[in-house]
Amino acid sequence: MATQNTKTLARLMMAPSVLLLLIWMIVPLAMTLWFSFQNYNLLDPSNVSFTGLFNYEFFYTDPAFFQSIWNTLVIVGGVLLITVIGGIAIALLLDQPIFGQGIVRILIISPFFVMPPVAALVWKNMIMNPSYGVFADISRFFGLRPVDWFAQYPLFSIVVIVAWQWLPFATLILLTALQSLDGEQKEAAEMDGANFLNRFVYLVLPHLARSITVVILIQTIFLLGVYAEILVTTNGGPGYASTNLAFLIYRTALLGYDVGGASAGGIIAVVLANIVAFFLMRAVGKNLDR
Amino acid sequence: MARNVTTKHKITATVAAWIVALIIFFPILYTIITSIKTEPEAIAGFSLWPSGTFENYITVQTQRDYLKPFMNSVILSVGSTILALIIAIPSAWAMAFSPTKRTKDILMWMLSTKMMPAVAVLVPIYLLFRDFGLLDSRIGLTVMLTLINLPIVVWMLYTYFREIPGEILEAARMDGAGLWQEIVYVLTPMAVPGIASTLLLNIILAWNESFWTIRLSTTNAAPLTAFIASFSSPQGLFWAKLSAASTMAIAPILILGWFSQKQLVRGLTFGAVK
Numbered sequence: 001m002a003t004q005n006t007k008t009l010a011r012l013m014m015a016p017s018v019l020l021l022l023i024w025m026i027v028p029l030a031m032t033l034w035f036s037f038q039n040y041n042l043l044d045p046s047n048v049s050f051t052g053l054f055n056y057e058f059f060y061t062d063p064a065f066f067q068s069i070w071n072t073l074v075i076v077g078g079v080l081l082i083t084v085i086g087g088i089a090i091a092l093l094l095d096q097p098i099f100g101q102g103i104v105r106i107l108i109i110s111p112f113f114v115m116p117p118v119a120a121l122v123w124k125n126m127i128m129n130p131s132y133g134v135f136a137d138i139s140r141f142f143g144l145r146p147v148d149w150f151a152q153y154p155l156f157s158i159v160v161i162v163a164w165q166w167l168p169f170a171t172l173i174l175l176t177a178l179q180s181l182d183g184e185q186k187e188a189a190e191m192d193g194a195n196f197l198n199r200f201v202y203l204v205l206p207h208l209a210r211s212i213t214v215v216i217l218i219q220t221i222f223l224l225g226v227y228a229e230i231l232v233t234t235n236g237g238p239g240y241a242s243t244n245l246a247f248l249i250y251r252t253a254l255l256g257y258d259v260g261g262a263s264a265g266g267i268i269a270v271v272l273a274n275i276v277a278f279f280l281m282r283a284v285g286k287n288l289d290r
Numbered sequence: 291m292a293r294n295v296t297t298k299h300k301i302t303a304t305v306a307a308w309i310v311a312l313i314i315f316f317p318i319l320y321t322i323i324t325s326i327k328t329e330p331e332a333i334a335g336f337s338l339w340p341s342g343t344f345e346n347y348i349t350v351q352t353q354r355d356y357l358k359p360f361m362n363s364v365i366l367s368v369g370s371t372i373l374a375l376i377i378a379i380p381s382a383w384a385m386a387f388s389p390t391k392r393t394k395d396i397l398m399w400m401l402s403t404k405m406m407p408a409v410a411v412l413v414p415i416y417l418l419f420r421d422f423g424l425l426d427s428r429i430g431l432t433v434m435l436t437l438i439n440l441p442i443v444v445w446m447l448y449t450y451f452r453e454i455p456g457e458i459l460e461a462a463r464m465d466g467a468g469l470w471q472e473i474v475y476v477l478t479p480m481a482v483p484g485i486a487s488t489l490l491l492n493i494i495l496a497w498n499e500s501f502w503t504i505r506l507s508t509t510n511a512a513p514l515t516a517f518i519a520s521f522s523s524p525q526g527l528f529w530a531k532l533s534a535a536s537t538m539a540i541a542p543i544l545i546l547g548w549f550s551q552k553q554l555v556r557g558l559t560f561g562a563v564k
Contacts (some may be wrong), residue, residue: 010388013380017444018396020377024437025403031414090310096303097296106548107311110318113547115498117519118536122321124522125529132529134320137336167314169558176555214559225407228500228515232522246409253413254505266410277405281398 029270035263042257055264059252064240065265068248071155072272075244076223078159079166080216086163087170087215088208092200094171095178112168116228123161124150124233154234154242161229166222170215177211178204210283217280224273245269318540325533332529346534356535359517363539365428366503366513367496370435371443371489377436378443379485385444386451397448400441408438408501419506428511431503435496442495443488446557450484487553490546494554497543514539 039051059065090108098104111119127134128149136146149157181204189199225246230236236243236251243251249269253262312319324332325347327340350356385393415434416425424430454477462476500515507516518539521532547554 006388007390010384010390013384014396015381016377017381017400017440020437021400021403021440024440025406028411028414028418029406031417032411035413093303093307093310096307097300098304098307099300100304100308104307104311105551107315109547109551109554110315110544112554113494113498113544114318114540115515115518115543116500117504117515117522118321118540119317121518121521121532122317122536125532126320126324127317132333132335134336164314164317172551173555173559218558221405225409225501227409228504228519231504232519246407249409250412250505254416259413259417262413266407266413269407270410273405273407273410277402280405281402 032263032266032270035259036267038260038263040259042259051260055260056267058261059264059268064243064248067240068243068245071240071242072224072244072246074155075159075162075226076220078156079163079223080219082159082163083166083170083219084212084215086167087174088212090167090171091174091178092204094175109168109172111164112166112172114165116165117232119165120161120229120232123157123164128157150234151238154238158226158229158233158242161233162223162226166219169219173211173215174208177208181207213283217276217283220276221273221280224269224276245272318544321533322537324530325537327530327533329528329530332533346530347538350531350535350538354517354535356517356538359512359514360538362428362507362511363497363513363515366431366435366511367493369428369432370439370496371492373432373436374440374443374492375447375485375489378440378447382444382447382451385448386454387456397445400444404438404441412505415502416505425506426508426511431506431511431513434502434506435499438499438502439492439495442557443492446488446491446553447484449556450487451481453484454480487550488557490550491553491557494543494547494550 036055037050037052038048039054040048094101094105094108114122125133130136130146130148130151133146135149139146147153185203186199189203194202226244227246227250230242230244230247234242236247240248245265246269249262249265252258252265256262320338323338323340326342326344327337328343328345331337331341385397419425419430422430424433458476458480459472462472467476497513498515500519503513503515504519507513512520518532518535521528521535
């Protein structure tokens with residue numbers, strides 16, 4: 001009897017969040033799916049008609065589409081490469097006994113708390129500006145010509161900014177995992193004469209494998225949607241050189257007023273994200289069972 | 291001899307770690323330094339010695355009304371976090387203390403809503419906001435931020451609540467505590483640290499959210515993310531002011547963040563890494 005009551009109570013307690021998330025998930029997504037089959041332009045809202053797969057075809061045949069998919073992959077891949085390798089290296093360094101560990105940790109974690117527009121504008125103006133930026137000052141110091149980063153290497157510049165924001169996250173998680181490594185195991189390996197490289201490959205790396213997976217998956221979710229960094233630095237340009245899928249959809253929707261086309265792009269983005277999400281859910285789900 | 295080697299090792303590691311830390315922190319440090327330079331100084335080439343003027347901070351307030359977006363950021367991040375907590379606490383509580391076979395599935399499903407890319411629903415959300423007159427309103431943005439952070443809030447609370455031992459409830463009941471006493475004297479004190487950590491992390495996430503806040507606001511409800519993004523167009527003599535605005539925009543959250551390093555790992559990995 002009591003259990004029946006508790007069950008009802010538990011359901012009631014869960015109802016608000018479940019219902020809200022259900023609405024939040026279904027309504028907009030259903031609308032996006034619906035719009036993706038419509039010829040719907042915000043400049044001509046009275047003339048809406050069913051077009052079947054035309055929007056998908058339009059998006060698919062647009063050269064900007066493949067460029068944006070490629071750029072999305074470059075941003076995700078580039079940032080992951082920098083943050084995972086850099087994160088492991090810095091985590092290993094911080095795991096050593098050092099003076100002022102607390103302050104060093106605080107300094108390294110800080111970029112993660114900087115809001116994307118600030119991070120992007122600081123890098124754009126103060127660090128990478130071709131005439132007044134710090135990089136330009138360094139180039140001149142060595143007698144080299146300053147590089148106009150955002151004009152010449154727009155995508156690379158964005159990767160650098162985003163990697164700077166996510167490096168602390170990777171470092172912090174990998175450091176947390178590293179610190180849970182059994183000290184006795186390390187000592188035993190040392191006593192057995194395993195050098196640093198051997199210890200790293202056979203002991204540390206397998207121990208970090210799970211956390212590295214988690215870092216990669218969580219970052220991928222966020223990196224697929226990089227937006228503000230592009231908006232305030234290159235605005236997707238020059239041309240479509242630094243437009244990722246998220247930015248292309250924004251351009252199509254709010255600058256091109258093409259609701260149908262943007263929705264078709266949105267559905268493609270959902271499919272991409274779902275592929276990643278599938279693997280993340282498995283990694284997280286496994287942990288729940290333990 | 292052995293001791294000597296470890297000291298040497300420690301000094302080497304310390305030097306290396308500090309160099310790395312200072313390089314990573316440099317853009318933030320340089321922003322703070324630039325914010326107390328004059329505009330001509332700011333573009334005069336690399337220098338770590340500012341003249342120490344607070345002119346820029348005053349100018350940002352008098353010319354651009356800095357306080358308004360700042361207050362919007364406070365209202366949106368705190369408001370949406372509290373709203374999310376009110377909705378999430380009961381459900382996390384129920385899932386932690388009377389789990390069923392489906393609890394895990396519900397949790398996983400909640401997490402999956404977080405995977406939906408924001409741009410995918412930009413069009414419908416924009417149109418709905420337009421039709422309901424919610425564009426550029428604090429209410430609309432608060433609801434938005436509540437919804438996108440709700441799964442993380444439920445998850446974080448769940449992982450904290452799950453650690454409260456059930457036996458302690460039985461012990462309290464044996465001692466004759468009623469349900470109300472149980473909640474007030476036994477459970478609440480044990481739940482407060484978890485709720486506080488969740489609160490902290492979600493204020494940070496909401497403060498820095500830069501997609502919906504930029505797209506769904508223009509002036510009235512614009513928080514600092516949108517305010518700073520509006521600095522992207524003008525060129526030239528404005529870096530010191532931009533730095534002052536940026537410093538003020540990140541300082542509160544930077545300090546909050548330093549206090550919540552541990553919770554950050556736990557919250558953002560959904561308990562997968564502790």
